[in-house]
Amino acid sequence: MTAASLTIDALDAHVPVGTWTIDPAHSSIGFFVxxxxxxxxxxxxxxxxxxxxxxxxxxxxxxxTISMSSVNTANRMRDDDLRSANFFDVDQHPDMTFESTGFTVHDGGLELPGRLTIRGITRDVAMEVEFLGLDETGLQGEQRIGISATTTIRRSDYGVGAAAG
Known part of the structure; x- marks a missing residue:
């Protein structure tokens, strides 16, 4: 018996239908400025x-949903400044959120359009998605999928930092 799957011919990908949970032990959310x-x-x-x-x-x-207070740049003084009202203002805006509906196939690749909210400001973004594979590597033999998604934003669009003023 074959389960239903999402088939994306451009990527030769077949991902089983269902809800997949981000696994923090095998995932990361990073940035550079x-x-x-x-x-x-x-x-x-x-x-x-x-x-x-x-x-x-x-x-x-x-x-x-990303906890903005969990920012880590390996510099405590900088991280405290990022948490302050100067940047993320985590007391007023504790979370960054992303919500999408659907993938689109774009130039032979996948794109994930959605709405990104930082400091209470929501903007449309499109993430480039790379499908990394499907494997049964969990401790109980459960299936896992690997996906990477990236985008570029301007912090000033979200009122982050002195340059946003």
Whole structure:
């Protein structure tokens, strides 16, 4: 018996239909920003999310919630500043959220359009998605899918930092 799957011919991908939960132990949410003459890299350590896979790409959905207080750039003073009203204002806006509806096949690849909310400001974004594979590697033999999604935003669009003023 074959279960229903999302088939994306352009990627030669067949992903079983169902709800997939982001596994924090095997996932990461990272970023980099230009600062002075270089790039500062960081991560968000606390996040949750789900991806609903349907038979048609346009019927799929994704949600993610990221705790802004979990920012980590390996510099405590900088992280405290990022949590402050100068940047993320985590007391007023504790979470960043992403919500999508559907995938689109774009130039032979996958795109995940959605709404990103930071500091209470919501903007449309499109994430480029890379399907990394399907495997049964869980401790109980459960299936796992690997997906990477990236996008570029301007922090000023979300009122983040002095440049946003």
């Amino acid at each position: 230009r600062h002075l003459m270089g790039k500062v890299r960081g991560t968000f350590e606390e996040f949750t999310g789900h991806m609903g896979i349907a038979e048609q790409p346009t019927d799929c959905s994704t949600t993610a």
